[in-house]
Amino acid sequence: MLKMNNISKIYRTDLVETHALSGVNLTIEEGEFIAVTGPSGSGKTTFLNITGLLETFEEGQYILDGEDVSQLQDKHLSRLRNEKIGFIFQGFNLISDLNLYDNIEVPLIFRGLSKQTRKQRIEESLELVGLGSRAQHYPAQLSGGQQQRVAIARALAGKPRFLLADEPTGNLDTMMARQVMELLQEINRQGTTLIMVTHDNELAQRAHRNIQILDGQLSDIAKSQLTDLAV
Amino acid sequence: MNDLIHLAWQGFKQKSKLTTLMVANLVIGITLLLTMSTIISQSGHSALSHKLEQLHHVSLNFMDAEFDRRHALRTPPMTYRDAQALTLAYKQGDIDLEGLSFSYTTSFVLDVADKSARPLDATSSAVDRAFFSMMQTPFIYGNVWDESMHDAAVIVLDKKANDHLFAGQNSVGNLVVINNQQLAVVGVIDLSNHTYRFQNISFSNRENDLAFVPLGYATNHNLPRVGYMPCMTKEESSRTGYRQYNMSGLKTAECGFIHTWAEVSPTQSEEQLGNLTLWLRNYTQQQNDQGRFTHTEPYYLQSLKLLHDTIYDFMDWERVYLNFAYLLFAITLVNTVGILLAKNQHRAKLVSLYRALGANRAYIIKIQVLELLISATLAILLGVVGAQLGLYVMYLLALYQMDYVGVAEQVQKLYSMDLFFALKAAGAIYLTILVAGLFPIIKASRIAPASQLRG
Ligand SMILES: Nc1ncnc2c1ncn2[C@@H]1O[C@H](COP(=O)(O)OP(=O)(O)OP(=O)(O)O)[C@@H](O)[C@H]1O
Ligand SMILES: [Mg+2]
Numbered sequence A: 001m002l003k004m005n006n007i008s009k010i011y012r013t014d015l016v017e018t019h020a021l022s023g024v025n026l027t028i029e030e031g032e033f034i035a036v037t038g039p040s041g042s043g044k045t046t047f048l049n050i051t052g053l054l055e056t057f058e059e060g061q062y063i064l065d066g067e068d069v070s071q072l073q074d075k076h077l078s079r080l081r082n083e084k085i086g087f088i089f090q091g092f093n094l095i096s097d098l099n100l101y102d103n104i105e106v107p108l109i110f111r112g113l114s115k116q117t118r119k120q121r122i123e124e125s126l127e128l129v130g131l132g133s134r135a136q137h138y139p140a141q142l143s144g145g146q147q148q149r150v151a152i153a154r155a156l157a158g159k160p161r162f163l164l165a166d167e168p169t170g171n172l173d174t175m176m177a178r179q180v181m182e183l184l185q186e187i188n189r190q191g192t193t194l195i196m197v198t199h200d201n202e203l204a205q206r207a208h209r210n211i212q213i214l215d216g217q218l219s220d221i222a223k224s225q226l227t228d229l230a231v
Numbered sequence B: 001m002n003d004l005i006h007l008a009w010q011g012f013k014q015k016s017k018l019t020t021l022m023v024a025n026l027v028i029g030i031t032l033l034l035t036m037s038t039i040i041s042q043s044g045h046s047a048l049s050h051k052l053e054q055l056h057h058v059s060l061n062f063m064d065a066e067f068d069r070r071h072a073l074r075t076p077p078m079t080y081r082d083a084q085a086l087t088l089a090y091k092q093g094d095i096d097l098e099g100l101s102f103s104y105t106t107s108f109v110l111d112v113a114d115k116s117a118r119p120l121d122a123t124s125s126a127v128d129r130a131f132f133s134m135m136q137t138p139f140i141y142g143n144v145w146d147e148s149m150h151d152a153a154v155i156v157l158d159k160k161a162n163d164h165l166f167a168g169q170n171s172v173g174n175l176v177v178i179n180n181q182q183l184a185v186v187g188v189i190d191l192s193n194h195t196y197r198f199q200n201i202s203f204s205n206r207e208n209d210l211a212f213v214p215l216g217y218a219t220n221h222n223l224p225r226v227g228y229m230p231c232m233t234k235e236e237s238s239r240t241g242y243r244q245y246n247m248s249g250l251k252t253a254e255c256g257f258i259h260t261w262a263e264v265s266p267t268q269s270e271e272q273l274g275n276l277t278l279w280l281r282n283y284t285q286q287q288n289d290q291g292r293f294t295h296t297e298p299y300y301l302q303s304l305k306l307l308h309d310t311i312y313d314f315m316d317w318e319r320v321y322l323n324f325a326y327l328l329f330a331i332t333l334v335n336t337v338g339i340l341l342a343k344n345q346h347r348a349k350l351v352s353l354y355r356a357l358g359a360n361r362a363y364i365i366k367i368q369v370l371e372l373l374i375s376a377t378l379a380i381l382l383g384v385v386g387a388q389l390g391l392y393v394m395y396l397l398a399l400y401q402m403d404y405v406g407v408a409e410q411v412q413k414l415y416s417m418d419l420f421f422a423l424k425a426a427g428a429i430y431l432t433i434l435v436a437g438l439f440p441i442i443k444a445s446r447i448a449p450a451s452q453l454r455g
Helices: A046-050 A075-086 A099-109 A115-128 A146-155 A174-189 A202-206 A225-231 B002-012 B018-044 B080-091 B130-137 B158-167 B215-220 B231-246 B248-252 B270-287 B304-314 B316-346 B348-356 B361-401 B408-414 B420-445
Strands: A002-012 A017-028 A033-037 A059-064 A085-088 A161-165 A194-198 A209-214 A217-221 B056-060 B099-112 B120-129 B139-142 B155-157 B176-180 B182-187 B211-214 B259-263 B299-303
Touching: A002 A046, A002 A115, A017 A046, A017 A217, A033 A202, A033 B130, A046 A194, A075 A085, A075 A099, A075 B361, A085 A146, A099 A115, A099 A146, A099 B002, A115 A146, A146 A161, A146 A174, A161 A174, A174 A194, A194 B248, A209 B408, B002 B018, B002 B361, B018 B316, B018 B408, B018 B420, B056 B080, B056 B270, B056 B304, B080 B099, B080 B248, B080 B270, B099 B130, B099 B158, B099 B211, B099 B215, B120 B130, B120 B158, B120 B215, B130 B259, B139 B158, B139 B408, B155 B158, B155 B176, B158 B182, B215 B361, B231 B248, B270 B299, B299 B304, B348 B361, B348 B420, B361 B408, B361 B420
Parallel strands: A033 A194, A033 A209, A085 A161, A161 A194, B120 B211, B155 B182
Antiparallel strands: A002 A017, A002 A059, A209 A217, B056 B259, B056 B299, B099 B120, B099 B176, B099 B259, B139 B182, B155 B211, B176 B182
16 A cells, blocks of 8 residues: 655756645555546656655655655665566666566566576566567567567566556557557556556546646546546 | 676676776776886895895995995905904804805806716805805705815705706716816705895896805815905905905905805894994904004994895886886776766666666665676786786896896896786775775766656
8 A cells, every 4th residue: 555645846956946746645555556647747757756766755754555665765765666666667768788588687686586586577577568589689679569568577577566657658559559558457457556647548547546637736536527638 | 696797797898988998998007007016026026035134244344444335235245354253253152143154256167077068157156054044045956065065075056057057857966067176066956036146245136146165165276256346445456366366365355255144033133133233343443453444334234125125226217117107007097987987977877777676776886896896807807918018028128238148037037927916916906996986886876766767
């Protein structure tokens, strides 16, 4: 379970202060599928980064599985990030020097899994995203949709409890987007909590719950409202 | 650990142009540093390094009051009669020492009776028995002559002479010929660790003794005095005679040719040195009544260490180059830091991704330290190879400067790196590279997990 109380995030540069998030209150239960929508620059990625322990925040309290995150040291945070969270980035953030196998292996190495276990996990997750035969390929040799699926495979290989996806279908055509969406939903059905940022109302419709961010303010909305807010 | 190495290796290969630049830059610095520091370290090296404070060159300065010694390596050897006086005092127990040895530098043509080898022009020493224990030179074959043989026709060969005359075989019992006289070989020693001919304080690194004959035999048979032999002004005209044939005249002359070494015990060095100094002072004062020892410095008692330090002081240009090498190495390190920073700037995104995927700060530091060690190892290995080349070039230059009068083997010793030194230097270089690399590495580890991953 994940609980945020009054979380605020401010980016300070020399000239401006950006209130990327202000006063976010939110509880997410185990196994939920949540879609986050909102206009560009409204704070969606910031919200996801804080949720995924990638960024710190100025105010408020964030409790992840009973642990107060702001009290934790780097070492502990890194471990939580590695074990509990799978992140699918807005860009794919694959390492271009490494083949798919090695790309997926990176977080598993950080976790300290044995070579044998790693191999098994990597093969499983590549199979799951339908790229089982491509382990030795390099990211540049794949289409955008395939790269996105590798990114998903990397997030899944660690068997995370929370899967955070930042516009996982943003760069894909409708067909591809559907396929990827299906895959994520399947993973959610098997028990992984899914938090997904999207611009696509049709995809957002598939979530259990919809959250909207406007100027750093977060609110639950009914699914019926989604169409009106289309950007 | 394996995984860490794996990741470090991946990191090493990234931005390979920068990595190559960094390694090349380190190699140049290390090559020069190792070359110059080897030369300096070898020249400061003594085969008797554990005895530097125990061995003392003893000199009684019989020279004119105006005599200018110039430097420690020009300290006058003793006259025959002063050496006799010191021997007597030592035998009577007036002086307490671990050992006392007398020798003079001579030279002769060494031949074998059956003419099976070409004659060898051998620069040598006439020595007493005590000399060998003082030199601590291992005997390959045989041993020193007996006490009773202080003027017998016997000889101890250096390995080089033995290799030449007897093809390296055990020659003990064989005969060699000097000036038509036959001498029996009693022992063969290996002087190859003695890069300096310290025994006659010439500290020549070109050649060392090829043979040793008993002092009594040498004086009886008039083996020539070829070393540094200063005489009082009034004796100058007879000097050539004293060198070549006039031994009886030399015995009473004011010409110094006998090198005297006193060995003191490590535990009682102060008392023994005090005791010896007292004798030297008393002796020179007594003799002063007869008009001798008018110089302001009537005697010298100089440790082997002091003499070694003196040659070190002579190595002006080598030291300048060494300082230059240190400076260049420092510049190399600054460059390394710069290149590391550049490399990490190019890789900020990767580090940020590693952090996002769960690597903690310490882990990032570990990967990068290992990566730096890979670069450093490569650079050091190449630097050692480079230094071998550098030393070879320096050796050729040195030989050239000596007009090939030196024994090449002897000279080469000075330009070769020993393993222990190489390991020590490599360790120190590792450490400095690591310290220099710490700043870029820590800086990289502070990259926030998500900072480079947006968009
Ligand atoms: N490192 C930063 N420094 C300063 N301002 C930042 C930084 N990162 C984000 N911001 C600002 O914070 C606000 C929220 O950014 P965020 O990336 O969360 O938006 P977003 O909703 O994900 O937008 P998009 O839909 O375009 O991805 C923006 O105004 C952005 O300019
Ligand atoms: Mg975003």
